[in-house]
Amino acid sequence: MMTVQLMSYGALTDITGANSFELEISGEKISVAELKLMLFSQFPALEGKTFRIAVNQRFVSDESDVKAGVQIALMPPFSGG
Amino acid sequence: MMTVQLMSYGALTDITGANSFELEISGEKISVAELKLMLFSQFPALEGKTFRIAVNQRFVSDESDVKAGVQIALMPPFSGG
Amino acid sequence: MEMSDKKPKNIFVDGPISPVKIGDDIAHHQKKTQIGAHSIFLGQVRADSVDAKIVSAIEYTAHQEMALSIMHEIREAIFAKYPLTCLHITHSLGMVNVGEICLFVFASAVHRKEAIDACEEVVERIKKELPIWGKEILEDNQYQWKENKG
Amino acid sequence: MEMSDKKPKNIFVDGPISPVKIGDDIAHHQKKTQIGAHSIFLGQVRADSVDAKIVSAIEYTAHQEMALSIMHEIREAIFAKYPLTCLHITHSLGMVNVGEICLFVFASAVHRKEAIDACEEVVERIKKELPIWGKEILEDNQYQWKENKG
Numbered sequence: 001m002m003t004v005q006l007m008s009y010g011a012l013t014d015i016t017g018a019n020s021f022e023l024e025i026s027g028e029k030i031s032v033a034e035l036k037l038m039l040f041s042q043f044p045a046l047e048g049k050t051f052r053i054a055v056n057q058r059f060v061s062d063e064s065d066v067k068a069g070v071q072i073a074l075m076p077p078f079s080g081g
Numbered sequence: 082m083m084t085v086q087l088m089s090y091g092a093l094t095d096i097t098g099a100n101s102f103e104l105e106i107s108g109e110k111i112s113v114a115e116l117k118l119m120l121f122s123q124f125p126a127l128e129g130k131t132f133r134i135a136v137n138q139r140f141v142s143d144e145s146d147v148k149a150g151v152q153i154a155l156m157p158p159f160s161g162g
Numbered sequence: 163m164e165m166s167d168k169k170p171k172n173i174f175v176d177g178p179i180s181p182v183k184i185g186d187d188i189a190h191h192q193k194k195t196q197i198g199a200h201s202i203f204l205g206q207v208r209a210d211s212v213d214a215k216i217v218s219a220i221e222y223t224a225h226q227e228m229a230l231s232i233m234h235e236i237r238e239a240i241f242a243k244y245p246l247t248c249l250h251i252t253h254s255l256g257m258v259n260v261g262e263i264c265l266f267v268f269a270s271a272v273h274r275k276e277a278i279d280a281c282e283e284v285v286e287r288i289k290k291e292l293p294i295w296g297k298e299i300l301e302d303n304q305y306q307w308k309e310n311k312g
Numbered sequence: 313m314e315m316s317d318k319k320p321k322n323i324f325v326d327g328p329i330s331p332v333k334i335g336d337d338i339a340h341h342q343k344k345t346q347i348g349a350h351s352i353f354l355g356q357v358r359a360d361s362v363d364a365k366i367v368s369a370i371e372y373t374a375h376q377e378m379a380l381s382i383m384h385e386i387r388e389a390i391f392a393k394y395p396l397t398c399l400h401i402t403h404s405l406g407m408v409n410v411g412e413i414c415l416f417v418f419a420s421a422v423h424r425k426e427a428i429d430a431c432e433e434v435v436e437r438i439k440k441e442l443p444i445w446g447k448e449i450l451e452d453n454q455y456q457w458k459e460n461k462g
Binding site: 181182184185186188189191192193194195196197198199200201202203204205206207208209260261262263270272273274278282285311 | 331332334335336338339341342343344345346347348349350351352353354355356357358359410411412413422423424428432435461
Binding site: 088090091092095135138156159160161162 | 355
């Protein structure tokens with residue numbers, strides 16, 4: 001069992017309800033792809049959205065690992081400036 | 082006999098000595114090319130310089146006419162900004 | 163040429179960027195007498211209409227740590243590419259009303275070409291690469307998340 | 313889009329352009345809420361060295377009437393080419409000391425691309441087309457006539 005911290009930004013906060021939340025995951029690590037499936041199951045509206053995932057402030061691909069204690073950011077397309 | 086008004090600008094004022102001066106010309110009109118020759122004879126240092134001539138605020142070519150009463154501007158390359 | 167610093171600089175300010183601050187920043191560059199050209203970009207919040215409602219403000223949020231770290235990389239790349247004298251970036255967080263300034267990019271160089279090209283490239287990269295989001299505030303407590311166009 | 317005026321506008325001011333005036337001009341655009349982007353170019357007098365002597369100031373002269381009439385044509389062409397909200401040009405005449413500002417080009421538009429491209433094109437055309445001359449003042453009452461590089 002492990003806990004990961006998630007932050008959601010921009011339009012995604014309308015879906016996750018909070019900017020910051022935790023997710024409990026069985027096992028010691030999962031892939032980003034598996035994490036996404038968990039998120040889609042918890043927040044079905046996420047599935048249609050374009051967003052990128054950063055783990056500990058680095059953008060990652062679906063094959064990357066997510067381990068206990070990391071910080072995960074869910075980021076929709078940027079709109080600064 | 083006719084009189085034309087000349088204005089010189091930038092580095093050319095170092096050669097003509099004054100910003101504004103008059104030139105007396107025999108006849109009723111001359112070409113810009115002829116005017117240049119008169120200027121080179123009066124101010125020999127002008128001959129090596131790059132400059133454009135405007136008559137009544139319009140750039141003219143060597144074939145244009147210069148008539149009595151016009152204002153002639155002698156303009157070296159611009160260096161504004 | 164001044165090298166960019168090693169540590170990420172803060173770029174964020176709360177609320178709008180004041181025109182007086184912009185004038186002051188320009189004045190502070192008068193002692194840098196090697197500078198021949200400044201190129202400045204200002205983003206101003208526009209009264210766009212969204213479904214017949216008018217935008218009255220944009221509320222900006224950011225992943226601040228990531229934004230500063232990415233901005234630092236952009237600075238390094240820009241200083242490596244262009245012989246700039248200096249480069250200053252300011253971006254608003256929180257509420258910025260229509261007509262107010264939310265982005266200030268200020269590039270200075272010996273010659274104009276470098277200042278102009280660097281300023282434009284920094285603006286493009288900020289819009290594309292910095293994790294910042296704008297929430298367009300409409301009438302009646304409604305809102306819409308802003309989307310940057312290519 | 314605002315059309316440019318029919319009569320040539322003055323662009324000349326005596327002496328340097330004050331950073332406070334620049335800040336004020338920016339502030340005055342906050343009520344134009346259709347603007348999304350400002351692009352500003354500032355020319356600053358540089359302490360160049362000429363034959364081991366340092367430039368301390370530039371004295372600007374112009375064929376003012378011709379310059380205003382050519383600037384008017386440039387404005388018309390720029391407004392025809394780019395959808396600008398507004399365009400303001402200020403150029404110094406007379407003495408401008410090192411570190412002070414001698415040229416201020418201020419282009420505003422709904423979107424950034426137009427403001428940036430128009431500002432750059434105006435700067436290039438001003439340098440190439442306006443009959444303005446700079447006399448670089450050196451030490452010991454010496455001087456050299458400035459030459460713009462391509």
